[in-house]
Amino acid sequence: MEQRIEEAARPRREVPAPPGLSRGAPVPWWVKLGMKLSLAAIGVHGGRARALGLARPSFDAATPAKLVEVPRAWLDRAEALIGRRPRTMLEIGPGGMVVRAPVLAGLGLRRVWFADPADSAPAGLAPYRAAAELARSQGLPAPDLAGCRDRGTALARCGASLLIGGPSALASIPDGAVDLVVSEAVLEHVRRDDMAPLLQQLRRVTAPDGIGLHGIDFQDHLGGGLQHLRFSDQFWASPLVGRAGIYVNRLGLSAMVGRFRRAGFEVTVAEAVVWERRPAGPRKPHPEATRPVADDLVARALIEVRPG
Template sequence: MQPPHDVPVPPGEDRPVPPGYAAGAPVPWWVKLGVKLVMGSLPVPARAWRAIGLRRHSFDADNPAVTVAPLRDWASRFRDVAGRAPRGMLELGPGAMVRRAPVAAALGFGPIWYLDVEDDAPRDLGPYLAAAEAARAAGLAPPDLSSCRTHQDVLAACGARLLIGGTERLEEIGDGAADLVVSVAVLEHVRRDAMAPLFRALRRVAAPDGLSIHAIDLHDHLGGGLRHLAFSPAFWEGPAVARAALYCNRLGLSEMVAMMHEAGFATAVRSRLLWPAAPLPPGGAHPSLRRAPQDDLTCAAVVECRPG
């Protein structure tokens, strides 16, 4: 089983990639690719696929271990760095993890913003009530949700807003309003041409003493290696891959860090999962990608950013 992406890792730790990490179903890689492409070609809404357990985001959403601990660790890390408690929090691409809004509010975050390209927040109140109960069990005081009738009521009670769309939705957040910005397995899915504008927008909303924590998966999302690097940009950046929910931008860690620097962030790579040898496809990566050799050894990483 793949470990949760948002389990905190000690500062600066490099670890080997565990055997079978992110390997997915035990069928040939090309079969998985074909199935995904066919599914993407069908006129079925994404939420309908997820209702039957396919094309899911937030695989750990039902795991109690990721209900309170990650947010508490993020808040603690902010206090270590900034010397004060965080308030405004922005989470990118939370998917179903919007259910943790009562925990974020119980930890003193507010306002809370969730930015996602599609609305995957649970509609049923059960996940939010369970998160509130988990917060109480951890000694926290979540908001009173007894009068809430919809998930929008819950978000309002928690001081949270769900922004659906792209980088342009960040214009609704004031300059310097976000003390803490977090993302878990999100940045690799942002379109290549949208990365630089996203980091510039994040720099604008970041508080002067703010902190961003990004957990980034740099492997392909069908088999845990780098097989997706074989394809030409003409295919990989095209509509078929996007419709199949396969898209990863194929940027290496050094490229992402360079974009963060260009946007005005100082960065620190807190941890990495490293392969002993690059699991490249037969024939290597497509030459147009021009990846740095060290990037082909990095499976996943946690990067911290602070305004430079």
């Protein structure tokens, strides 16, 4: 079984990892770890850390590339794979990118769901109106958000809903209602115990001819290496590490592919960003973090999944 899973995880295309991938600030990984844990211990994490300028997304959510070009590429790829334009979409873990709702409506999606374990989307209307204006400037018929009283009415005008919570939050989506499921650097953050319930829900809501496009990071968040493999599960899965924003589930590519397959999906690894040699990390990983050697060379991957 393990050999079949590893064969299924073989990428169709490999891209060399660029030097300094996800390196971040030029300080030792253990300094970053200590700082993040210390701040989390005194309650400075998540939205509070972002408000103080101590944490920020790795991208600018207001750029045309993120707001328009990325979802357009998703829809084009989905159309190429399923032979029709998607009408409905679910994004897992969008964070602040919920502001794309007017753009997605302008691209022709009739119904959109955003699902996130916590609400980190902008509450004010200004970002949504700016996104709608950007979409219209690029020729997309985005909804007019004039007269919307709050975020909820703005999302409703775009045919969008924001679902907050774990896998059970997807229960309100009808069976087979979603043509396209997407996630960007999200699935690596899902707790291992939540992976099976989440993937079961994704299998339930995906249309019979639907498609899932998932970009997944496999490196640590301490400098873009494998330092996260040196710790026990008891420490790494602790609430403190979670609050510090550095938790990733440490599943390698083959394990991630295996979990999708067990949930009833057919999986294609469309592309993998790979290191030429094993990056910085423990010479011998903790026994609870051991995984196939080939997985340690995969920094990122794009997988395409469809109901089996």
